[in-house]
Amino acid sequence: MKVTPEKKKGSDTPMMRQYLEVKERYPEYLLLFRVGDFYESFYEDARKVSEALNIVLTRRSNGASADIPMAGFPHHACEGYIARLVKKGFKVTVCDQVEDPSQAKGLVRREITDIVTPGVTYSDEILDDKHNNYLCALCFMKKGRERRAGVAFIDVTTAEFRIADLQPEQVKDMLQSIQPSEILLSSRDKSYSDTVSRILPQEVVVTILDDWMFSEESASQVIERHFKTHSLKGFGIDSAFAARVAAGVVLHYLADTRQNRLQYITRIALVDARDHMTLDLQTKRNLEIISSMQDGSTSGSLLQVIDKTCNPMGARLLRRWLLRPLKRIDAIQARLDAVEVLIEEGAVRKALAEGLGGIHDLERALSRIATFRSMPREVRSLGSSLQKLPAIQALLKDSGSDRLKKLVSGLDLLDEITSIIESAIDPEAGAKLRDGGYIRSGYNAELDLLRSVSSNAKSGLMEIQQAERRKTAISTLKIQYNRVFGYYIEVSKANSDKVPDYYEKKQTLVNAERYTIAELKEYEVKILNADEKSQMLEQELFRDLCVRITACSKEIQQNAEIVAELDCLHSYACCSEAYGYVKPEVKEHGNLSIKNGRHPVLERILHVDEPYVPNDCFFDKKQRMLMVTGPNMAGKSSYLRQNGLIVLLAQVGCFVPADAAEIGLVDRIFTRVGASDNLTSGESTFLVEMNEAANILNNATGKSLILLDEIGRGTSTYDGMSIAWAMSEYIQSVVGARTLFATHYHELAELEERFDSISNYNATVVETADKVVFLRKIVRGASDNSYGIEVARMAGMPSEVIQRAKEILSGMEKRDIMISFGKECAGTIEPQSRQIYLFEEEERKLKNAIEALNINTMTPLDALLELKKLQDLAGGDG
Numbered sequence: 034m035k036v037t038p039e040k041k042k043g044s045d046t047p048m049m050r051q052y053l054e055v056k057e058r059y060p061e062y063l064l065l066f067r068v069g070d071f072y073e074s075f076y077e078d079a080r081k082v083s084e085a086l087n088i089v090l091t092r093r094s095n096g097a098s099a100d101i102p103m104a105g106f107p108h109h110a111c112e113g114y115i116a117r118l119v120k121k122g123f124k125v126t127v128c129d130q131v132e133d134p135s136q137a138k139g140l141v142r143r144e145i146t147d148i149v150t151p152g153v154t155y156s157d158e159i160l161d162d163k164h165n166n167y168l169c170a171l172c173f174m175k176k177g178r179e180r181r182a183g184v185a186f187i188d189v190t191t192a193e194f195r196i197a198d199l200q201p202e203q204v205k206d207m208l209q210s211i212q213p214s215e216i217l218l219s220s221r222d223k224s225y226s227d228t229v230s231r232i233l234p235q236e237v238v239v240t241i242l243d244d245w246m247f248s249e250e251s252a253s254q255v256i257e258r259h260f261k262t263h264s265l266k267g268f269g270i271d272s273a274f275a276a277r278v279a280a281g282v283v284l285h286y287l288a289d290t291r292q293n294r295l296q297y298i299t300r301i302a303l304v305d306a307r308d309h310m311t312l313d314l315q316t317k318r319n320l321e322i323i324s325s326m327q328d329g330s331t332s333g334s335l336l337q338v339i340d341k342t343c344n345p346m347g348a349r350l351l352r353r354w355l356l357r358p359l360k361r362i363d364a365i366q367a368r369l370d371a372v373e374v375l376i377e378e379g380a381v382r383k384a385l386a387e388g389l390g391g392i393h394d395l396e397r398a399l400s401r402i403a404t405f406r407s408m409p410r411e412v413r414s415l416g417s418s419l420q421k422l423p424a425i426q427a428l429l430k431d432s433g434s435d436r437l438k439k440l441v442s443g444l445d446l447l448d449e450i451t452s453i454i455e456s457a458i459d460p461e462a463g464a465k466l467r468d469g470g471y472i473r474s475g476y477n478a479e480l481d482l483l484r485s486v487s488s489n490a491k492s493g494l495m496e497i498q499q500a501e502r503r504k505t506a507i508s509t510l511k512i513q514y515n516r517v518f519g520y521y522i523e524v525s526k527a528n529s530d531k532v533p534d535y536y537e538k539k540q541t542l543v544n545a546e547r548y549t550i551a552e553l554k555e556y557e558v559k560i561l562n563a564d565e566k567s568q569m570l571e572q573e574l575f576r577d578l579c580v581r582i583t584a585c586s587k588e589i590q591q592n593a594e595i596v597a598e599l600d601c602l603h604s605y606a607c608c609s610e611a612y613g614y615v616k617p618e619v620k621e622h623g624n625l626s627i628k629n630g631r632h633p634v635l636e637r638i639l640h641v642d643e644p645y646v647p648n649d650c651f652f653d654k655k656q657r658m659l660m661v662t663g664p665n666m667a668g669k670s671s672y673l674r675q676n677g678l679i680v681l682l683a684q685v686g687c688f689v690p691a692d693a694a695e696i697g698l699v700d701r702i703f704t705r706v707g708a709s710d711n712l713t714s715g716e717s718t719f720l721v722e723m724n725e726a727a728n729i730l731n732n733a734t735g736k737s738l739i740l741l742d743e744i745g746r747g748t749s750t751y752d753g754m755s756i757a758w759a760m761s762e763y764i765q766s767v768v769g770a771r772t773l774f775a776t777h778y779h780e781l782a783e784l785e786e787r788f789d790s791i792s793n794y795n796a797t798v799v800e801t802a803d804k805v806v807f808l809r810k811i812v813r814g815a816s817d818n819s820y821g822i823e824v825a826r827m828a829g830m831p832s833e834v835i836q837r838a839k840e841i842l843s844g845m846e847k848r849d850i851m852i853s854f855g856k857e858c859a860g861t862i863e864p865q866s867r868q869i870y871l872f873e874e875e876e877r878k879l880k881n882a883i884e885a886l887n888i889n890t891m892t893p894l895d896a897l898l899e900l901k902k903l904q905d906l907a908g909g910d911g
């Protein structure tokens with residue numbers, strides 16, 4: 034049943050009318066409505082909530098109207114429930130009672146107090162320490178003949194706010210690299226949501242907004258208002274018109290979702306594609322950079338091996354660094370030099386780890402403090418984190434690395450706010466604001482006074498207790514307190530006959546009676562007044578403190594950035610040292626030389642008895658493509674990936690697993706590995722493979738690194754082989770990229786003879802009498818056997834099947850030879866020369882035509898005409 038509020042309001046109860054009014058403002062959101070100790074949802078929302086949370090769907094009576102569906106949960110458990118709803122892709126509005134129901138005249142006042150969406154949340158239950166959570170706006174604009182796409186993304190919990198101005202076809206890569214949780218689109222570009230769900234692997238919520246928000250004028254206004262500037266020139270985003278519009282939309286949306294305390298978002302920056310390498314989804318996936326292909330977890334990924342970070346800011350940055358390798362040598366060199374210094378100075382590294390480990394998540398703490406979502410304990414830990422900065426600064430201020438020196442000189446020690454926090458918050462502060470007692474004594478005179486009134490009165494209570502015990506001769510008489518009855522005197526049932534007349538009964542329990550007396554009432558008023566006032570004052574003081582901390586947002590964020598970078602460099606140094614990595618030389622040229630390189634992840638996983646076998650890789654002006662053949666399981670894919678990962682590690686500024694490495698700067702790493710299905714988007718395995726291959730051919734440059742594994746496997750052997758052959762030719766003659774090509778098509782080895790720039794390599798094996806031993810060494814020359822059946826045998830295939838496969842293989846090999854060369858050649862070809870000459874067909878037609886000519890009977894004119902025909906056949910244009 035859909036609610037039409039206008040129609041229903043008339044006969045509804047006042048509370049339901051109130052509900053419907055709120056619901057009307059955010060119809061798209063699930064509304065959680067506070068009723069007593071519960072958050073309730075009604076109508077359609079109730080059905081969705083009940084299904085999503087697996088809680089009972091009940092009914093609530095609604096005055097003269099029919100009962101309505103209802104589902105709810107206790108308010109104290111709301112964070113967990115809201116998190117579950119948001120993780121399922123719902124957007125939620127929370128409507129609270131904003132006055133004490135016991136004080137309310139008539140219906141209690143309610144207001145929306147929070148809006149939570151997948152892209153706008155501060156909840157620990159939803160967020161992951163090591164991940165950024167991005168809200169992203171996307172718009173397509175046209176100016177004159179130019180079509181641009183604007184992308185803006187923000188993590189409200191860390192205040193990272195960036196924009197990018199792109200060609201529309203670059204959007205896919207950008208979105209895949211941001212991996213937002215929520216995307217904002219104009220109603221005009223609504224259809225793009227299908228593309229979004231196709232290109233992003235994870236669940237992403239698409240929110241469609243009115244098109245007017247996507248105008249340049251409105252965007253500029255909202256940005257200028259937020260950053261309190263008259264122009265956007267200072268941010269360097271003035272010319273990026275589409276990106277600016279997207280940024281405006283993000284700010285609009287945040288305002289719409291009532292995020293009205295955004296002062297801590299102090300910066301906006303343009304993503305410059307020239308500084309960073311773009312890694313498309315395939316490459317991220319194939320190289321298993323942040324998650325393994327097997328189960329999508331970080332286990333078995335490069336990130337897992339490299340991540341030795343000590344705090345969440347570092348962990349988040351490391352993930353971003355691995356996904357955005359650098360393209361500028363000076364920046365790479367600065368990181369490498371810093372890592373080298375940290376490796377050399379073990380004691381400094383250890384002290385740095387201690388300092389970094391003591392720093393909590395400054396970014397997320399700040400965002401919660403700025404939006405009044407924080408608890409005293411978090412403020413206290415922000416203060417103690419800031420106190421760690423001077424030691425870190427002292428440790429590295431004379432470092433041998435310019436980068437480290439520069440970083441620590443940028444730290445703002447924020448002495449004043451640190452000491453204010455120290456003097457304000459009690460180190461033993463509890464987790465809740467309601468409990469009070471978290472502001473230290475001595476911080477505020479008025480609070481101290483109220484507290485002393487309260488505690489004097491409390492010691493007065495002890496005196497009353499003593500006096501009453503004396504007067505009544507009841508030694509067990511006690512003065513106690515609870516929230517409902519306030520202060521009372523408790524006397525056991527056995528002694529109740531000794532109670533004097535001036536005792537006024539308040540409550541009877543099974544074993545005891547509770548009373549009050551005039552004197553106790555007086556004290557109670559004094560104490561409760563003082564307690565209430567001091568609690569209110571504490572909250573006020575805490576808020577003021579939060580505001581003061583927010584005023585230091587820029588400095589805190591800058592410190593957070595520096596700490597994160599130090600943490601990443603430290604992490605690089607730790608793993609480089611532990612795993613015996615070397616400092617790569619990164620150069621502007623287009624060569625590459627890796628001596629005894631290893632796969633950073635595999636070498637950590639393999640058993641000590643079977644250590645990883647290192648391999649070289651070499652490209653120069655002459656040698657641009659390595660054609661790697663070899664049997665299954667010989668280590669071809671691992672070899673390709675290892676070289677990709679070594680280049681990546683070098684360009685993120687980390688040492689590399691090799692004996693030596695000189696890397697000519699790579700502008701992009703392309704990978705096409707194995708056959709992967711994308712059935713959800715309705716594309717066949719082969720189509721996906723060809724899409725990816727086309728993307729490589731169209732976008733790679735002479736500075737790229739291409740890793741091709743098993744191209745053309747998804748189709749018939751001859752089609753596949755022809756495509757692989759033609760791609761290799763194209764890459765060599767047109768693109769010129771450094772290419773590693775692993776293939777089972779041994780026929781491709783022929784290319785070496787046709788192109789100087791292609792060299793054959795193979796993954797070696799040794800055949801013994803009854804098995805094949807993989808040496809994992811990649812050596813010069815082509816391999817001529819595939820041993821697929823041998824691998825099947827190793828995998829435990831029944832021996833009958835293996836035997837039969839061998840027979841079929843031998844039969845097929847004979848037939849292949851006949852297809853290629855005609856019957857006359859059958860059986861005479863040596864295995865080594867079993868090539869299929871792909872471009873022979875044309876030549877043969879030409880040959881046949883020439884042989885068919887009868888020169889003896891031809892006139893000169895006939896001869897000329899025949900010559901013309903032959904020229905046409907040869908494809909010439911005469």
Ligand SMILES: Nc1ncnc2c1ncn2[C@@H]1O[C@H](COP(=O)(O)OP(=O)(O)OP(=O)(O)O)[C@@H](O)[C@H]1O
Nearest residue numbers: 644645646647664665666667668669670671672809
């Ligand atoms: N250099 C190496 N040293 C030690 N073990 C290795 C090495 N390279 C690969 N291996 C091991 O061999 C296994 C198979 O390697 P890989 O997948 O690279 O072979 P492949 O030749 O690409 O096989 P296929 O053609 O079937 O895809 C790896 O999982 C790894 O355990």
